[in-house]
Amino acid sequence: MKVSVILLENVKGIGKKDEIVMVKDGYANNFLFPQKKAVAATNENLNKLRQKNDKKVNDSRKELEASNKLKEEINNKKIVLEVKAGDNGKVFGSIGPKEIIEAIKKQLNIKLDKKLLTSDARIKDLGTHNLVIKLHKEVEANLIIDVKGL
Template structure:
């Protein structure tokens, strides 16, 4: 019997998957627990519509992310801060500082968690900082730290 899973079922499949199961398993376990529904033509159409709309939404988000990454890659930030004699900063520049500066100067909202820094910036100079915009889309921002 073909059924459409309404929830994730361990060792059987994920939500909206169409699977073949025995009649008894479907009637005695899956249907009473509302884990699956019979795969009728209407249900199959509904699932395909849902999948296509989800695909379109993901495509649109990916295109928006690529456009944002392109805008971000053109950004060069200059941060002025106090530094010691050897060019070592008093304090450090973190992802939060970079995100706030991008928001102030370029009016682009970026979550501080999406800014990838191995360690906080603790010295004067120029560094390329990666910003993860979308799971497979990232941009590099040039950050220059100068003495105040």
């Protein structure tokens, strides 16, 4: 006889976390339930799962809205960085994510996490540079960085 269970974690060969699957009752009673890998798919547990999924969707929507709002504040804005540079227009060292984030905070009054910048966000030349900031998996902002020599 088979029973319906809600998986609490990924179980190889059975399914992924939060999935509702049918398994043999012996497997459920002797392995999944004692190991806390699943719970019975009762009305109460199904309602909890539904609420959890609704919360995930709602949180994801709020995060997307916040990212879009931040994009409007950042997109196509210009920040100016003044650094020491050689006669050939090359910057001494390079300007990395940390320096860019600090400049955004000072000039635009927006606090960002440096993880949002791409790992290749290093500037080594004077001039104007475009930088893409990934605010969300669906939202990217474009920032213009003007690097001037001292």
